[in-house]
Amino acid sequence: MNKSHTINFLKSILLFLIALILLTTTAPIGFIYTIIRQLIVNKAKTLSLYFTEIALVLDEAGNVIMQHILNDFLLIKKRDTYYFGNKKETISSVIGKNYMTETLSPLGLALNSFLNFIDKGHSLNSIMYDVKVWEQQNDK
Numbered sequence: 001m002n003k004s005h006t007i008n009f010l011k012s013i014l015l016f017l018i019a020l021i022l023l024t025t026t027a028p029i030g031f032i033y034t035i036i037r038q039l040i041v042n043k044a045k046t047l048s049l050y051f052t053e054i055a056l057v058l059d060e061a062g063n064v065i066m067q068h069i070l071n072d073f074l075l076i077k078k079r080d081t082y083y084f085g086n087k088k089e090t091i092s093s094v095i096g097k098n099y100m101t102e103t104l105s106p107l108g109l110a111l112n113s114f115l116n117f118i119d120k121g122h123s124l125n126s127i128m129y130d131v132k133v134w135e136q137q138n139d140k
Contacts, residue, residue, distance in 0.1 A: 059090040070094075074108035096123035 007015075013014035031054075038047050062072075075081050075098055083095040093110050098104045104112060115122040 009098055025093035056090065059092065060087060063087070063089055063091050063094065065092075074098075074105055074111060075104050076103045078103050090126055092123045096125075096127045 034050060035047065038044055038050070055109060063084050064087050067083070070084040070091065074095070075083070078101075080101045081103040082094060082101065084091065084094050086094075095104065095108060095115070098108065099112050112123050119125075
């Protein structure tokens with residue numbers, strides 16, 4: 001969202017509540033329908049991709065929803081710190097970028113180690129855009 005474009009506070013709350021109600025009431029139906037449908041049409045192997053896509057979307061949502069707590073507890077504030085909050089990026093991607101610039105707090109380093117224990121190189125492999133461009137911007 002463009003930070004210079006502001007929306008009325010009450011309107012933003014209303015839009016949030018509508019989206020939350022729609023998500024909590026319709027997502028379970030869509031989820032169950034997809035699983036049953038894919039099992040019936042013998043496409044169970046596509047469920048792996050479906051679960052991965054859902055995990056990605058939830059991770060991106062978590063990056064936005066929890067941005068302030070993640071910024072406060074997982075990062076060391078420096079000139080080249082890359083902050084949480086981008087709606088098109090996962091938490092792991094932000095952790096990877098901050099690992100590269102050594103701007104993870106001890107808790108951030110612990111989380112990075114845990115992720116790498118589960119999936120070797122997870123945070124670095126999850127970086128979602130060309131790191132060289134980002135590094136060049138931080139060298140200025």
